[in-house]
Amino acid sequence: MGIFVGKTLRFIDLFCGIGGFRIAADIACRERQLSAHCVFSSDIDPDAQHAYYSNFGEKPAGDITLIATEDIPDHDILFAGFPCQPFSICGDGKGFDDTRGTLFFDIARILADKKPSAFVLENVKQLRGHNEGKTLARILETLAELGYSTDYKVLNALDFGVPQKRERIFIIGFKKQTNFCWPTGNIAMPPLASILESEVPDFYYASDKIRQNRLDKREGKPTLTEPTIWHENKGGNISALPYSCALRAGASYNYLLVNGERRLTEREMLRLQGFPDSYKIACKYQATRKQAGNSVAVPCVAAVVGAVLDSLLAKTVQPSVVKNAQPQAQANFIFEPSSTYTI
Numbered sequence: 184m185g186i187f188v189g190k191t192l193r194f195i196d197l198f199c200g201i202g203g204f205r206i207a208a209d210i211a212c213r214e215r216q217l218s219a220h221c222v223f224s225s226d227i228d229p230d231a232q233h234a235y236y237s238n239f240g241e242k243p244a245g246d247i248t249l250i251a252t253e254d255i256p257d258h259d260i261l262f263a264g265f266p267c268q269p270f271s272i273c274g275d276g277k278g279f280d281d282t283r284g285t286l287f288f289d290i291a292r293i294l295a296d297k298k299p300s301a302f303v304l305e306n307v308k309q310l311r312g313h314n315e316g317k318t319l320a321r322i323l324e325t326l327a328e329l330g331y332s333t334d335y336k337v338l339n340a341l342d343f344g345v346p347q348k349r350e351r352i353f354i355i356g357f358k359k360q361t362n363f364c365w366p367t368g369n370i371a372m373p374p375l376a377s378i379l380e381s382e383v384p385d386f387y388y389a390s391d392k393i394r395q396n397r398l399d400k401r402e403g404k405p406t407l408t409e410p411t412i413w414h415e416n417k418g419g420n421i422s423a424l425p426y427s428c429a430l431r432a433g434a435s436y437n438y439l440l441v442n443g444e445r446r447l448t449e450r451e452m453l454r455l456q457g458f459p460d461s462y463k464i465a466c467k468y469q470a471t472r473k474q475a476g477n478s479v480a481v482p483c484v485a486a487v488v489g490a491v492l493d494s495l496l497a498k499t500v501q502p503s504v505v506k507n508a509q510p511q512a513q514a515n516f517i518f519e520p521s522s523t524y525t526i
């Protein structure tokens with residue numbers, strides 16, 4: 184299968200954003216004495232490209248829809264946290280053609296041509312139920328037509344050692360049938376205080392009016408001694424939690440307020456996603472806020488990538504990220520590869 188030649192994992196980082204998958208792949212590889220080599224990355228957003236370049240020394244290629252598969256190097260694993268654009272896949276039985284015009288189509292055409300041994304896709308949890316489940320079914324069917332055994336699961340970053348509730352669907356696939364066990368996480372949530380900065384400039388503080396509004400909405404509720412993040416839901420209700428709700432790229436500025444008073448700093452947002460403090464903040468507040476909201480919870484992705492590597496290596500490894508895990512359930516492969524699919 185040519186995998187891990189010279190103990191090196193060659194991967195591509197599609198819709199790479201600021202490189203959450205790349206850091207996760209590095210962690211998972213290091214835990215298995217493999218080296219990780221990113222052979223291609225792509226993101227259309229100039230700010231994300233700048234952040235990626237500042238941290239990894241490589242400028243990602245741009246719009247993936249304009250990149251021919253011949254221009255993408257061979258690789259062992261494809262990673263894609265593809266955008267949760269309004270899914271236009273209708274699931275009316277047209278197979279691969281159904282996915283044309285969506286960014287999933289570009290993932291599928293790369294898999295069809297480059298045939299990596301495995302892939303890991305990530306998206307919002309809502310993909311599971313979109314269009315009464317038909318969208319996900321079409322995606323899985325297309326992947327099976329391409330010759331991949333697939334499975335999917337919704338995982339929550341809170342179970343993987345970051346104080347952020349972030350539920351995301353992961354879809355994994357293998358070219359050859361393998362045993363695959365999803366990581367369960369079960370890692371204790373660190374206290375919110377561990378990701379908060381001690382000195383925060385005035386810029387981050389909400390106006391007196393907003394702060395008073397939050398206090399009014401929580402009137403009569405118990406006084407809190409530990410740090411909390413106040414989350415405003417769609418109905419305008421405020422909950423004060425010892426963890427953050429999911430960072431979101433397009434949320435209002437006051438959607439999450441530390442102790443009901445201030446916005447999260449760029450470093451705090453990256454910490455909530457499990458990025459190391461060595462990660463350079465290369466863009467201004469607004470761009471970094473969008474990037475962090477779009478990114479992934481690194482420890483959660485590292486656990487999934489690690490589980491995929493373990494399957495490919497076909498050995499039982501207990502990476503530190505899942506060391507407290509309960510016995511893991513074996514995946515049920517939902518769609519077996521059917522025939523070889525060519526475009």
Ligand SMILES: C[S@@+](CC[C@H](N)C(=O)[O-])C[C@H]1O[C@@H](n2cnc3c(N)ncnc32)[C@H](O)[C@@H]1O
Pocket residue numbers: 198199200201202203204225226227228231245246247248263264265266267286474477478479
């Ligand atoms: C959900 S984010 C993925 C973030 C990434 N996983 C990370 O760790 O930062 C989706 C990314 O897809 C990028 N994108 C959207 N359309 C694209 C296209 N046509 N070609 C390449 N990238 C695209 C966006 O700019 C965004 O950064």
